[in-house]
Amino acid sequence: MALLPEDIKPNWLSAIRRLQSVAKSQGLSILSIRILVDADGDPLAWASPIQTKIEPKNSKEAILLAMDGK
Numbered sequence: 001m002a003l004l005p006e007d008i009k010p011n012w013l014s015a016i017r018r019l020q021s022v023a024k025s026q027g028l029s030i031l032s033i034r035i036l037v038d039a040d041g042d043p044l045a046w047a048s049p050i051q052t053k054i055e056p057k058n059s060k061e062a063i064l065l066a067m068d069g070k
Helices: 010-021 060-068
Strands: 029-032 035-037 043-046 050-053
Touching: 010 043
Parallel strands: none
Antiparallel strands: 029 050, 035 043
16 A cells, blocks of 8 residues: 655545546646635635646647746
8 A cells, every 4th residue: 555645635635636637638738726725724625627738739848948947
């Protein structure tokens, strides 16, 4: 059985799994989700994840260079 990292609370796993379920795409994409949390920071509900695909699909190198500040 895999151990959870200590910084991930078990009650966040369902929201994380939901994001992971839409993560695969051809090319790069950005995932967004809005999570309703209570006063303790625990998730209560979330909106459907939004996957924004990056175009053109071959822009991976340009994006990585921009993130590195080069």
